[in-house]
Amino acid sequence: MIPEIGQIALLLALAVALIQGTLPILGAARGRSDWMSIARPAAQTHFLLVAIAFVCLASSFVRNDFSVLYVATNSNSALPLQYRIAGVWGGHEGSLLLWLMMLCGWMLAVSQFSRHLPQPMTARILGVMGLIGAGFLLFMLMTSNPFERLFPVPADGNDLNPLLQDPGMVVHPPMLYMGYVGFSVAFSYAVAALLGGNLDATWARWTRPWTTAAWTFLTIGIMLGSMWAYYVLGWGGWWFWDPVENASFMPWLAGTALIHSLAVTEKRGAFKSWTVLLAIIAFSLSLLGTFLVRSGVLSSVHAFATDPRRGLFILAFLAVVIGGSLALYAWRAPKIGLGSRFELVSRETMLLANNVLFVVAMLSVLLGTLYPLLLDALGMGKISVGPPYFDTVFVPLMVPVVFLMGVGPLARWKKAELPDLAKRLKWAVVAAVIAALTTGWLAGRITAGATLGFLMSFWVVAAVATDVWERVQPAGGVRAGWVGRLALMPRAMVGMLIAHLGVAAFAFGVSMVNTYELERDVKMAVGDTTEVSGYTFLFRDLKNVQGPNYEAMQGLMEVTRNGKPVVVLHPEKRVYRVQKNPMTEAAIDPGFTRDLYVSLGEPVDGGAWIVRVYVKPFVDWIWGGCLLMALGGALAASDRRYRVKQKQGSPATVASGAQA
Amino acid sequence: MKPRQKRLAIIGGIVIAVGVAATLVLNAFQSNLVFFYSPSQVASKEAPVGRTFRLGGMVETGSVKRDGVTVNFLVTDTVKTIPVRYQGILPDLFKEGKGVVAQGQVGTDGVFVAREVLAKHDENYMPPEAAAALKQGEAMNKKIGKSVVVKGTGQ
Numbered sequence: 001m002i003p004e005i006g007q008i009a010l011l012l013a014l015a016v017a018l019i020q021g022t023l024p025i026l027g028a029a030r031g032r033s034d035w036m037s038i039a040r041p042a043a044q045t046h047f048l049l050v051a052i053a054f055v056c057l058a059s060s061f062v063r064n065d066f067s068v069l070y071v072a073t074n075s076n077s078a079l080p081l082q083y084r085i086a087g088v089w090g091g092h093e094g095s096l097l098l099w100l101m102m103l104c105g106w107m108l109a110v111s112q113f114s115r116h117l118p119q120p121m122t123a124r125i126l127g128v129m130g131l132i133g134a135g136f137l138l139f140m141l142m143t144s145n146p147f148e149r150l151f152p153v154p155a156d157g158n159d160l161n162p163l164l165q166d167p168g169m170v171v172h173p174p175m176l177y178m179g180y181v182g183f184s185v186a187f188s189y190a191v192a193a194l195l196g197g198n199l200d201a202t203w204a205r206w207t208r209p210w211t212t213a214a215w216t217f218l219t220i221g222i223m224l225g226s227m228w229a230y231y232v233l234g235w236g237g238w239w240f241w242d243p244v245e246n247a248s249f250m251p252w253l254a255g256t257a258l259i260h261s262l263a264v265t266e267k268r269g270a271f272k273s274w275t276v277l278l279a280i281i282a283f284s285l286s287l288l289g290t291f292l293v294r295s296g297v298l299s300s301v302h303a304f305a306t307d308p309r310r311g312l313f314i315l316a317f318l319a320v321v322i323g324g325s326l327a328l329y330a331w332r333a334p335k336i337g338l339g340s341r342f343e344l345v346s347r348e349t350m351l352l353a354n355n356v357l358f359v360v361a362m363l364s365v366l367l368g369t370l371y372p373l374l375l376d377a378l379g380m381g382k383i384s385v386g387p388p389y390f391d392t393v394f395v396p397l398m399v400p401v402v403f404l405m406g407v408g409p410l411a412r413w414k415k416a417e418l419p420d421l422a423k424r425l426k427w428a429v430v431a432a433v434i435a436a437l438t439t440g441w442l443a444g445r446i447t448a449g450a451t452l453g454f455l456m457s458f459w460v461v462a463a464v465a466t467d468v469w470e471r472v473q474p475a476g477g478v479r480a481g482w483v484g485r486l487a488l489m490p491r492a493m494v495g496m497l498i499a500h501l502g503v504a505a506f507a508f509g510v511s512m513v514n515t516y517e518l519e520r521d522v523k524m525a526v527g528d529t530t531e532v533s534g535y536t537f538l539f540r541d542l543k544n545v546q547g548p549n550y551e552a553m554q555g556l557m558e559v560t561r562n563g564k565p566v567v568v569l570h571p572e573k574r575v576y577r578v579q580k581n582p583m584t585e586a587a588i589d590p591g592f593t594r595d596l597y598v599s600l601g602e603p604v605d606g607g608a609w610i611v612r613v614y615v616k617p618f619v620d621w622i623w624g625g626c627l628l629m630a631l632g633g634a635l636a637a638s639d640r641r642y643r644v645k646q647k648q649g650s651p652a653t654v655a656s657g658a659q660a
Numbered sequence: 661m662k663p664r665q666k667r668l669a670i671i672g673g674i675v676i677a678v679g680v681a682a683t684l685v686l687n688a689f690q691s692n693l694v695f696f697y698s699p700s701q702v703a704s705k706e707a708p709v710g711r712t713f714r715l716g717g718m719v720e721t722g723s724v725k726r727d728g729v730t731v732n733f734l735v736t737d738t739v740k741t742i743p744v745r746y747q748g749i750l751p752d753l754f755k756e757g758k759g760v761v762a763q764g765q766v767g768t769d770g771v772f773v774a775r776e777v778l779a780k781h782d783e784n785y786m787p788p789e790a791a792a793a794l795k796q797g798e799a800m801n802k803k804i805g806k807s808v809v810v811k812g813t814g815q
Binding site for chain 1: 663666669670673674677678681682684685688689691692693694695696712714726728729747748749750752753763792
């Protein structure tokens with residue numbers, strides 16, 4: 001009965017979404033307040049109905065209702081509760097429902113926090129979001145229904161993919177989707193502005209916190225995915241340039257360009273049409289990412305052939321959303337105008353350069369990800385694009401980005417002077433060079449790659465320090481009260497600086513790991529020792545352990561340094577009972593300056609095992625850097641001016657409402 | 661500078677930057693395309709020597725031999741067989757009689773030295789390249805009228 005309730009809720013949601021997507025937009029075009037006022041209650045009902053469907057699916061998972069095909073495919077009665085809940089988004093159908101749930105969450109938030117916006121604007125925004133929701137609902141109901149029943153009912157389910165049975169995988173998809181879908185808000189604002197033809201600095205101020213919030217979630221989502229790859233896939237890499245990863249990275253790159261270009265639009269009224277275009281691109285890439293990963297097209301383009309309806313629907317949906325919004329853009333954008341003028345050397349130019357670089361980076365990832373798919377689909381042979389491509393393209397593009405990251409925040413809007421900038425930043429340059437060389441020397445080896453990485457990292461730190469230093473200097477030259485000045489810095493500014501420091505931490509971690517990590521694959525029997533980077537690993541014991549739904553061989557590895565015990569690690573080789581897949585469960589001792597990483601390979605003759613031992617210096621800084629970026633984003637999104645404007649704006653809404 | 665010149669300078673700058681980036685990208689792209697070859701193609705010397713490519717097929721049953729951390733095995737498309745050498749830990753789903761894709765280079769001795777053996781995380785799932793190689797092999801077997809699996813000369 002419960003799955004049927006979910007099914008009905010989805011059908012009703014489709015009806016509501018269609019109303020939400022048409023009447024308010026038409027009402028805004030014709031100036032009919034009664035039609036526009038439907039938007040908010042419709043959005044709330046839409047949310048409620050999708051939430052009911054979501055709870056129904058989750059409850060089918062919790063109650064082990066294997067008469068539902070999707071539950072039977074992705075769960076098992078022996079599966080622990082938290083993974084049964086995570087199973088909701090373990091497959092194609094459920095992750096679409098999660099996507100929709102997130103969309104409705106953002107929609108509800110927009111309907112709550114948009115009371116200060118003019119009514120036509122709100123109506124259009126919620127209308128566009130309603131249309132997106134309707135598209136996804138249609139897709140689910142027509143081709144990927146999560147509530148489909150299965151007869152005869154199997155005794156037990158097929159279990160969740162063991163790789164997904166991990167705490168990281170419980171949170172990773174929701175975070176990632178929060179980010180993906182969050183860009184739908186920026187997209188809807190952009191389309192609403194194009195429809196209404198009024199795009200100004202106020203528009204940018206409304207859009208900014210939403211975009212930054214979405215970017216923050218996406219950053220955390222990608223970070224969790226990378227951590228998951230690091231400790232679940234069992235070979236210690238943190239980024240593989242895999243199409244699945246690229247699918248989430250492309251919207252991130254476009255989103256990063258977008259939040260920077262929004263800054264210009266809000267502060268200076270420039271780059272308007274460019275900002276709108278970026279908002280459209282960021283969301284289009286989010287859609288592309290969702291479909292690339294979830295449609296199975298990445299593992300084989302012929303996945304489409306098994307269910308052509310699904311593939312056709314996806315292509316049609318992408319065509320309508322991307323093509324439609326771009327057509328609207330081409331038609332309406334010239335009316336928006338270019339905005340105010342600025343000099344060749346100015347913060348605007350630097351942010352423009354940032355945008356160009358990020359977009360080129362995004363396009364190069366897009367090329368490397370889609371080209372093999374295209375060739376395969378056209379039957380022109382199978383190729384793949386290796387990680388070296390992305391590495392060689394990415395580093396040269398990111399070097400100027402990081403350089404500008406240091407200069408940009410110190411440059412004046414409209415007109416800056418190069419000699420002045422050089423004078424203010426000379427100590428930062430000196431400090432960065434000295435620090436980079438010293439770090440290389442301390443690490444024991446100075447290489448070109450690592451030095452470049454350190455240089456980028458310390459350059460950002462030094463430039464941020466210069467920026468803060470200048471900001472706490474009172475005009476008169478007296479240094480009293482600098483703590484107070486620091487505290488008075490707007491939250492958006494602090495957020496920006498912290499996010500930039502996050503990039504520095506990230507670059508530092510990457511340079512350290514890429515250059516100084518030590519890896520050894522060794523054959524070890526119980527009692528053997530091996531030494532890596534001053535750490536002695538003793539293979540003490542090997543035993544059988546029983547998990548709730550798996551059996552495992554568990555190694556016991558004692559790590560000592562100079563005779564002193566450091567840690568005891570327990571790497572495992574698991575076999576999950578239902579799917580019979582072997583799974584390597586690496587044991588990691590995380591640390592501020594290094595990770596110790598041990599994973600069991602395979603048994604060889606005589607009871608020995610091939611064991612992989614890593615010492616990874618500063619690897620956690622990679623994710624620490626991402627966390628800092630996310631923290632910066634969260635601070636910037638919650639800046640006071642967005643909240644204050646809201647309060648000032650609320651009477652205006654009342655007024656415009658009364659007017660209309 | 662006049663606004664007109666300034667706009668020209670900015671547009672010129674963007675065009676140059678994008679041009680440089682495009683050259684860089686396409687260059688890197690060209691030299692990092694990894695092509696795929698089946699064991700038959702490698703056996704008939706279609707695959708380039710000294711360039712990285714992917715080899716796909718099935719791990720021949722009984723062919724996996726370990727020597728410390730070095731593994732030797734045979735990859736077959738049921739027509740030809742290519743010996744592969746790999747150092748390190750094989751992915752969890754590497755099994756005899758299952759599909760495999762290895763990335764590496766073929767040496768002058770005809771042994772394919774794999775840098776990477778690709779893991780696919782589904783028991784029933786055959787890597788698309790491996791599936792394609794086996795299909796081609798099957799078709800070739802039919803054409804030459806052999807019903808028995810032919811062993812290659814790779815050993």
